[in-house]
Amino acid sequence: xxxxxxxxxxxxxxxxxxxxxxxxxxxxxxxxxxxxxxxxxxxxxxxxxxxxxxxxxxxxxxxxxxxxxxxxxxxxxxxxxxxxxxxxxxxxxxxxxxxxxxxxxxxxxxxxxxxxxxxxxxxxxxxxxxxxxxxxxxxxxxxxxxxxxxxxxxxxxxxxxxxxxxxxxxxxxxxxxxxxxxxxxxxxxxxxxxxxxxxxxxxxxxxxxxxxxxxxxxxxxxxxxxxxxxxxxxxxxxxxxxxxxxxxxxxxxxxxxxxxxxxxxxxxxxxxxxxxxxxxxxxxxxxxxxxxxxxxxxxxxxxxxxxxxxxxxxxxxxxxxxxxxxxxxxxxxxxxxxxxxxxxxxxxxxxxxxxxxxxxxxxxxxxxxxxxxxxxxxxxxxxxxxxxxxxxxxxxxxxxxxxxxxxxxxx
Amino acid sequence: xxxxxxxxxxxxxxxxxxxxxxxxxxxxxxxxxxxxxxxxxxxxxxxxxxxxxxxxxxxxxxxxxxxxxxxxxxxxxxxxxxxxxxxxxxxxxxxxxxxxxxxxxxxxxxxxxxxxxxxxxxxxxxxxxxxxxxxxxxxxxxxxxxxxxxxxxxxxxxxxxxxxxxxxxxxxxxxxxxxxxxxxxxxxxxxxxxxxxxxxxxxxxxxxxxxxxxxxxxxxxxxxxxxxxxxxxxxxxxxxxxxxxxxxxxxxxxxxxxxxxxxxxxxxxxxxxxxxxxxxxxxxxxxxxxxxxxxxxxxxxxxxxxxxxxxxx
Numbered sequence: 001x002x003x004x005x006x007x008x009x010x011x012x013x014x015x016x017x018x019x020x021x022x023x024x025x026x027x028x029x030x031x032x033x034x035x036x037x038x039x040x041x042x043x044x045x046x047x048x049x050x051x052x053x054x055x056x057x058x059x060x061x062x063x064x065x066x067x068x069x070x071x072x073x074x075x076x077x078x079x080x081x082x083x084x085x086x087x088x089x090x091x092x093x094x095x096x097x098x099x100x101x102x103x104x105x106x107x108x109x110x111x112x113x114x115x116x117x118x119x120x121x122x123x124x125x126x127x128x129x130x131x132x133x134x135x136x137x138x139x140x141x142x143x144x145x146x147x148x149x150x151x152x153x154x155x156x157x158x159x160x161x162x163x164x165x166x167x168x169x170x171x172x173x174x175x176x177x178x179x180x181x182x183x184x185x186x187x188x189x190x191x192x193x194x195x196x197x198x199x200x201x202x203x204x205x206x207x208x209x210x211x212x213x214x215x216x217x218x219x220x221x222x223x224x225x226x227x228x229x230x231x232x233x234x235x236x237x238x239x240x241x242x243x244x245x246x247x248x249x250x251x252x253x254x255x256x257x258x259x260x261x262x263x264x265x266x267x268x269x270x271x272x273x274x275x276x277x278x279x280x281x282x283x284x285x286x287x288x289x290x291x292x293x294x295x296x297x298x299x300x301x302x303x304x305x306x307x308x309x310x311x312x313x314x315x316x317x318x319x320x321x322x323x324x325x326x327x328x329x330x331x332x333x334x335x336x337x338x339x340x341x342x343x344x345x346x347x348x349x350x351x352x353x354x355x356x357x358x359x360x361x362x363x364x365x366x367x368x369x370x371x372x373x374x375x376x377x378x379x380x381x382x383x384x385x386x387x388x389x390x391x392x393x394x395x396x397x398x399x400x401x402x403x404x405x406x407x408x409x410x411x
Numbered sequence: 412x413x414x415x416x417x418x419x420x421x422x423x424x425x426x427x428x429x430x431x432x433x434x435x436x437x438x439x440x441x442x443x444x445x446x447x448x449x450x451x452x453x454x455x456x457x458x459x460x461x462x463x464x465x466x467x468x469x470x471x472x473x474x475x476x477x478x479x480x481x482x483x484x485x486x487x488x489x490x491x492x493x494x495x496x497x498x499x500x501x502x503x504x505x506x507x508x509x510x511x512x513x514x515x516x517x518x519x520x521x522x523x524x525x526x527x528x529x530x531x532x533x534x535x536x537x538x539x540x541x542x543x544x545x546x547x548x549x550x551x552x553x554x555x556x557x558x559x560x561x562x563x564x565x566x567x568x569x570x571x572x573x574x575x576x577x578x579x580x581x582x583x584x585x586x587x588x589x590x591x592x593x594x595x596x597x598x599x600x601x602x603x604x605x606x607x608x609x610x611x612x613x614x615x616x617x618x619x620x621x622x623x624x625x626x627x628x629x630x631x632x633x634x635x636x637x638x639x640x641x642x643x644x645x646x647x648x649x650x651x652x653x654x655x656x657x658x659x660x661x662x663x664x665x666x667x668x669x670x671x672x673x674x675x676x677x678x679x680x681x682x683x684x685x686x687x688x689x690x691x692x693x694x695x696x697x698x699x700x701x702x703x704x705x706x707x708x709x710x711x712x713x714x715x716x717x718x719x720x721x722x723x724x
Contacts, residue, residue: 068691075474093694097475183586184672240563240583242675243591252564374693381676388588388675 024053024308024315026300027073027083029066031059033273037331044327045318051311056080067093067373074099079303081312085133087123087297088369089376094301100132101302101309107131110317115338117358120297123365133299134316137334138357141191141264141294141366144283149176149259157284161199164287168236171259177235180258182249183242183387186380187368191262192231193383194294195286196224198364203290210370212408217394217401225386225393232387242384250274262286265334265353278349285356293356295363298334378403461707467700474696481697488701499702502680505592509599509681510660517600518652521607526641528608529615539612543605550602554669557598561585561670585671588678595670595679599663607652614648615641654717661709682706 030038035057042053058069067090073079074094085091094100107113113121116135124133150156153174158164168178183189198206201220208214209221231237238252252258254276263270263283271278285293300320302312318324322339325332329343333350336357344351368376382399385391391399443450468488472481492499524542528535545553560567561584569581584594622640631639664683667673673680673688680688682702690699 071475071691071694093473093475097473097694098477099475184674186674238564240586242587243558243583243585243671244562244564245558248559248562248564257564372693374695377677377688377692380674384588384674384676388586390588390676 022051022308022311024051024082024311025056025080026053026315027056027058027066027070027080029059029084030055030057033269034331037328041319041324041328041331045315049314049318051315053082053315070094074303074305077305079305081302081306081308082315083301083303084136085299085301086369087133087299088365089372090369091133091299091301092372095126095132099304101304101306102130102132103134103302103313104131106134106313106316109313112317112320115320115322117336119363120336123297123363124299133297133301134320135336136298136300136320137332138295138297138336139264139266139334140285140353140357140363141262142283142285143179143260144253144263144267144281145260146253146256147280147282149256150282155259157282158287160287167259168231168234172235176256177238177252177258178231179236179260179262180238180249180252181241181262182244182246183384184245186377186384187366188246188249188262189241189383189387190367190376190380191294193224193228193379194364194367195262195288196227197221197367198290198292198294199286199288200224200227203292203362203364206364210365210367212404215401216404217397221397221400222393225382225396228383228386229389229393232389242387265350265357268347268349269333278347281349283349283352290362292362292364294366295357296365296369372407375403375407464700464703467697468704470697471695472697473694474690474699475694484697488698489705491698492701492705498677498680499682499685501677502682502685505679506661506663506681508592509596509663510657512596513599513603513660513663514653514656517604518607518656520600520604521652522611522645524604524608525611525615526637529612539608542608545602546605546609548602550665551669553598553602554666557595557601557666558585558670561594586675588675591671591675592679595666598670599666602666603659607656610648610652611645614645618644650717650720654713657713658710658717661706 028034035055038055042055046052058066066084070080070083070085071094079099085094091100112134117138120135120138121131124135125131149171153170153176155167155170158167171178179192181188181192197209197220200223201209201218205214205218205220209216209218232239238249238258241249250261250270253261254274261267267281267283268278271281300316302309302316306312320337322335322337325335325337325340329340330346332340333342333347334353335342336354340354342350342354367379371379379400382391382396385399386393386396467481469483469485470481471484471487472478528539528542561569563569563581563583563586566584568584572578572581582590585591618640622644623636626636626640662683663681664687667679667681667684668687671679673684683706686699686702686706689695689702
């Protein structure tokens with residue numbers, strides 16, 4: 001394996017040779033921990049190829065702010081050479097504006113179609129088959145819980161929504177909250193609503209309403225919001241959470257006041273960073289009849305205007321290569337590149353996620369990757385209204401539909 | 412007199428006139444030469460972008476695509492802001508509430524603090540520093556700090572309320588559709604009360620002490636002194652403080668953005684945040700430009716008379 005890795009590195013060096021001593025800027029959302037993990041990776045690439053890759057991180061509020069910073073950079077004529085992006089509609093405005101390079105040629109050149117699970121590539125493709133991003137990681141999301149709390153109350157991971165309700169009932173009777181959310185930006189609460197939608201609407205209808213091929217003011221959407229209302233009314237959720245930042249919502253779980261949080265595979269590192277022992281926690285996929293789960297790809301993109309497209313392609317080939325990922329396993333936790341396997345002894349949760357993400361199991365996207373930003377804010381308004389008791393589930397479903405119609409009308 | 416002398420005599424006044432003309436031109440140009448560096452920066456970084464924004468407010472454009480893809484919509488963006496967009500109307504009303512509060516509350520508190528701390532004792536100096544200190548903090552930092560203080564679970568505000576036995580008042584300050592804006596405004600008051608206090612303290616120094624002494628000899632009470640000497644004596648300061656309060660009230664952005672992000676729902680948006688969302692998050696740069704000009708127009712209505720008055724004085 002080492003020889004193959006060296007060969008790959010040498011190949012990257014060969015490709016990048018004409019651009020030796022050049023510099024690539026890459027935008028990302030790495031926090032301090034991730035930045036530290038990436039430093040040796042970038043140093044190794046610079047040493048192997050002579051191409052210095054400068055990381056410019058905009059960490060903090062996730063998809064709420066990062067695209068703005070990127071947009072400003074692109075619009076000002078000073079785009080990075082490579083940038084991180086989530087999938088779906090978060091990336092779409094950049095693609096529609098012609099600001100991202102179409103990279104089918106790089107897929108063919110580097111054989112990327114064989115490097116990643118088909119569902120991830122399918123999720124990144126445009127309806128016309130064009131593709132603008134190469135997968136960085138695949139992320140699945142589920143309910144993480146503190147094992148000791150489950151053991152204390154004799155709880156086991158649910159296999160149906162009814163069982164999940166029973167867990168929440170038991171916890172509420174014991175004076176514990178079932179789950180904790182931070183509603184400040186809307187997307188954290190959305191994860192719970194998305195799960196309800198998947199279970200009440202089923203995969204076909206859920207996909208159809210996300211694609212705006214069916215209306216939102218239908219009974220299954222009302223049922224999903226009715227569940228949200230029930231979770232609030234039954235005090236299964238830590239109260240007054242709409243103004244709480246998502247990162248701050250973990251505190252009730254750490255303090256044993258709440259049993260679960262809805263987070264992704266990255267949460268193992270977050271737990272370690274927050275001084276928790278990841279071994280004290282476990283996760284399960286919120287049970288649905290279809291068996292589908294919440295997942296989305298993260299990707300790298302190349303701006304159309306970069307003068308270093310060739311070097312950027314070579315860098316992306318190196319940085320998405322399973323061999324590279326094996327050399328820096330902790331950095332690439334969450335990778336689904338062929339040839340990568342997580343360090344299961346050090347990162348047991350990441351190991352479990354990789355198994356899920358590379359399986360044939362179906363996935364559904366978070367609504368903020370299915371809806372344009374303007375629409376998703378309407379969705380957040382509806383869910384916040386239900387949580388605050390200012391809106392009935394019927395009114396919430398109708399409000400989203402009205403926003404969809406206004407949006408479609410404007411074109 | 413020779414012919415040459417005669418020519419020299421005629422040429423002298425002409426040369427003198429030319430020199431005077433040159434001096435007059437130089438005198439007229441010189442101030443502009445001194446102004447040129449600052450003026451060019453002002454034109455490039457303020458006036459031109461403002462004019463470009465005004466121009467873009469008549470177009471539909473996503474802010475990302477090439478400019479050639481813009482579509483002329485006339486006054487459509489302005490019509491949308493006033494007649495079609497519920498959130499922009501709500502944001503405008505929020506701005507009105509905010510501005511009314513900003514004009515009254517920090518101004519009154521600042522005035523009372525200034526009067527109370529007017530004498531130069533060591534304690535007063537310390538208290539002035541304490542009250543003014545929040546005004547020098549970046550508003551983003553203030554917003555983050557107060558966001559944590561308002562946290563319903565471990566925030567200082569609720570912990571304090573529970574500690575003093577007011578459990579019923581402890582709640583989700585920023586989670587409530589009705590309380591989020593007032594709670595954010597309270598933070599504004601906390602961070603802004605020092606500024607009018609400083610201006611009023613400066614104003615108080617310009618009121619002759621003899622007026623107070625004479626009034627007291629005539630039997631005037633403290634209230635009468637305040638009502639008939641202090642308040643009229645601070646007229647210039649009132650103009651400055653109130654004008655700045657109105658301008659800042661309509662420009663508010665940082666605290667809303669960091670503390671509520673316009674939520675819950677869209678209940679705490681002000682025109683500034685809604686303009687930002689439209690421009691940078693919804694890729695409606697033309698509409699965002701129209702909202703920006705609505706804010707600018709409102710602010711200019713107050714700012715222009717204020718600047719004229721200040722320039723005159």
